[in-house]
Amino acid sequence: MRDQQAALTRKDDERRISTKEAAELLGVKPETVYAYVSRGRLSSRSTPGGRGSTFDHAEVEALARRNRRDAEGSSSTVGGLPVRTRITLIDRDQGRYYFRGVDATELAARHSYEEVAEWLWTGVLRPGAAFTAPAASVEVARRAVDSLPEHTGPTDRLRVAAIAAATADPLRFDLSEEAVLGTARTLIPTLVAALPPKWHGGADDGPLAHRLWARLSGREASEASLRALDTALALLVDHDLAASTLAVRVAASARAHAYAAVSAGLGVLEGPLHGAASGLAHRMLLDVLDHGTAAPVVAAELRAGRRVPGLGHRLYQGEDPRARALFALLEEIPDAAPALAAARDVVATAARDVPLHANVDLALAVLTVSSGMHASAGETVFAVARTAGWIAHTLEEYGEAPLRMRPSGHYVGERPPQPLPEQ
CATH class of the missing domain: 1.10.1660 (Multidrug-efflux Transporter Regulator; Chain: A; Domain 2)
Structure with missing residues (x-):
């Protein structure tokens, strides 16, 4: 035996x-x-x-x-049809990504969010590009958002604002490129303006990052902090066919107008595995700062059978290039030092068990924690930033055959004919 x-x-x-x-x-x-x-x-x-x-x-x-x-059968095809795109290329081997062939991190380092958005939409760089929200659009969006319960999350607020803004735009069904670009340049600032302000020293004009800061933090922003927020918006503007972007393209394939396509993206973004992931990392960093060390916090996450927030990305074997770029800017902000040290402690502690690298959610959490923002602030930054990318994909999908995003299901149920169910 x-x-x-x-x-x-x-x-x-x-x-x-x-x-x-x-x-x-x-x-x-x-x-x-x-x-x-x-x-x-x-x-x-x-x-x-x-x-x-x-x-x-x-x-x-x-x-x-x-x-x-x-x-x-990856995201390059849907139902066997190729999802052709000229917007974003992710180079997994090199750990880099590109907007229309240009290194995205370099573009975000040198240009504002608005300029990067214009590049994504048109392939033309517009220095000094600025987005302005029409008063009528802002008024109806604010009224709708203000009517929501106080505990309403940021993505719900943005989705309601987008729908409300659509009702104020009689030209929303015009799907021509010129009209959609006009919608994009007014919708994004409308979404920001519809959010309740945290700091009343902010204005409703100037760079979008400045306006958004006043909706996220009650503190006056330093130039370095505003630069970090603006760069975060530019870095997050698109990332190929993420789940929310695919939903947007499905909506655009059915010829939904741009407001509806953005609303579809916002619906998917709210998931904890997508846009809301930075909130989990935010709360984890606060726990690390309270404990003074990452060890018990990381241990608690692993013991509960959860992934450590802010670590690892399926598209990058090394560090997320967006995280690397944002961490470099955060190092220039004195107030970010404690949260930055906590994030590095998390990475080092988790690496003793599994060598995973930081992703953009962890870097975004450092920004939100060090700026006195709510845990949901990263979700707001993500949503506002990605709206520009969704518009780019909407425009691209309008140029394809309609309703092509209609895969057939692989039926695995009972084979017909089956008898009628008994009552």
Whole structure:
């Protein structure tokens, strides 16, 4: 009997491979293999002495096959149709992303959010571009937002503002490029103006980041803080076919007007795995600052079976380039030092178990925590920023055949004909 068990054990060991071998089979770096383990996509077993891990060869091969299938049927197609885009390219190997072929982080570092939005929409840079909201649009949007319950979240406020602004625009059904661009340049500042102010020293004119700051923080902003917010908006303006952007393109495929397409994006954005993710990172950083160390906070997240907020991104094996750019600006803000140190403590602590890198949600949380903003502020920044990207994708989809975003379901239910159900 013991010989039988020993033989089975040896056979099992023969089916197990090292981290390096698993990485080669999957075509990824070793740290990505550990990331798969942390996300429950792969199981591991510690080697004697605990200095490494082994993996089941068959399980790794199955994951490699799934990854290949996902890559073949990824966001580049919907229902077998290619989603062609000239807007954003994400280079996973280099850990960079581009807006119309231009490095997005460099563009955001040198140009305002409004200028980056114009580049995304038209491929033409408009120095000094400014967005102005019509008084009638702002009035109806504010009235609608002010009627909401006090506890209403930011994305709900923005969605209601977008719908209200649509009702004030009799030309919303004009889907020509010129008309949609006009909508974009007025809708974004209308969304910001409709939000209740936190600081009454702000104005309703000037750069959009300045106007948004007054809706997010009760503190007077420094130039460095305003620059960080403006850059965050520009960095977040688009990120290829994220879930909300795909929803926008589906709406645009059905020829919904731009306000409705943006509303579709806002509906998806509210999920905790998308635009609301920075709020989780914000609360985590506050906990770290209260404890004075990240160790118990990270441990609590892992013990609860949750991912550590603000770490890892499915499109980047290394650090999210948006996080890297924003962290560099936050280092220039003295008030951000404690939250920045807390974020780095989180990354270092989590790396002892699984080597994941910071993503933009963690960097955004550092900005919101250090600026005295509410945990939901990052969600607002994300939504306002991404509205420009949604408009760009809306315009692009209007140039495609209508209703092409209509995949057929793969039916797996009972085969007909079935008898009528009994009452």
